[in-house]
Amino acid sequence: MNDNDGGAGRAAPRKRADARRNERTLLDAAAAVFVTSGVEAPIRDIAARAGVGVATIYRHFPTRADLIIAVYRHQIEACAEAGPVLLESGPTPHAALGRWINLFVDFLVTKHGLAAVLQSDEAGFQQLHAYFLDRLLPVCARLVAAAADAGEIRPDLEAYELMRGVGNLCIGADNDPRYDARRLVGLLIDGLRLTR
Missing domain, CATH: 1.10.357.10 (Tetracycline Repressor, domain 2)
Incomplete structure (x- = not known):
């Protein structure tokens, strides 16, 4: 039981680190697109630059x-x-x-x-x-x-x-x-x- 708890405890922080890294990737992509095309740039352009689907962006930023x-x-x-x-x-x-x-x-x-x-x-x-x-x-x-x-x-x-x-x-x-x-x-x- 302790082994399972320890494993779950170690997996959660890794996932949070991945989520933070993914969010940074989205934000870097959005910043680059905003600099070149303005803040009204299509979300699909940001998604393409980040290598994700449009739905992923809306999941993070409604x-x-x-x-x-x-x-x-x-x-x-x-x-x-x-x-x-x-x-x-x-x-x-x-x-x-x-x-x-x-x-x-x-x-x-x-x-x-x-x-x-x-x-x-x-x-x-x-x-x-x-x-x-x-x-x-x-x-x-x-x-x-x-x-x-x-x-x-x-x-x-x-x-x-x-x-x-x-x-x-x-x-x-x-x-x-x-x-x-x-x-x-x-x-x-x-x-x-x-x-x-």
Whole structure:
């Protein structure tokens, strides 16, 4: 009897880990599709990218808003976790900051779509925005401080200013195919560099 209980106890956590991994795969696929096609992209495109059936997505996320909110939170966590990894892997703090800002730009594309989806739930959107600032502002501040300490960028740059500036450059990028927000953000990051 104890052997059976022990076996059942070991199997359940493995299943939960598999379920979490499957959900991450779905969220990664949805984020990639949202970045390229917007948050109104067909669910079948997300399912195809994730290698699952449409019903699987609806089982995890019954509505499009549920999926978008989950992607939003997933991207926040991915950005938050990426900052220290990028800083560790170099080659320089400025390069790490630039790579992190690229992840942040992908996130912003989804965030702008989220705002449209959640127009009727202002409180929910404000709560997610506060979560976004709580998780990402310290990461950006650490990257900015490391680049400043290395003498690569101006020491008076505030992380909030940088995030706000990048956000403003990304607004409206989905409405004009001639506007390349990522290129302008790249120019901004290059422009932070101090010349020696």
